[in-house]
Amino acid sequence: xxxxxxxxxxxxxxxxxxxxxxxxxxxxxxxxxxxxxxxxxxxxxxxxxxxxxxxxxxxxxxxxxxxxxxxxxxxxxxx
Numbered sequence: 001x002x003x004x005x006x007x008x009x010x011x012x013x014x015x016x017x018x019x020x021x022x023x024x025x026x027x028x029x030x031x032x033x034x035x036x037x038x039x040x041x042x043x044x045x046x047x048x049x050x051x052x053x054x055x056x057x058x059x060x061x062x063x064x065x066x067x068x069x070x071x072x073x074x075x076x077x078x079x
Contacts, residue, residue, distance in 0.1 A: 040075065043071050043074060043075050046071050047068065047071050050064060050067045050068055050071070051064075
């Protein structure tokens with residue numbers, strides 16, 4: 001995710017970010033990257049929680065697979 005944001009920021013800088021348009025575009029790119037990163041972090045925490053529930057015996061393997069599949073589908077980066 002960090003590499004994606006960095007690449008987008010470099011692209012904006014190379015295409016010219018003078019004036020309000022470039023600054024707004026750069027701010028939008030960085031804001032979107034931060035929002036995406038926090039969403040992926042949230043999904044990572046959810047995945048960890050599901051794994052802990054399986055190890056603790058709170059859920060069975062079938063429930064684990066269903067919940068993990070849902071988390072994967074919600075992710076921007078299909079793993």
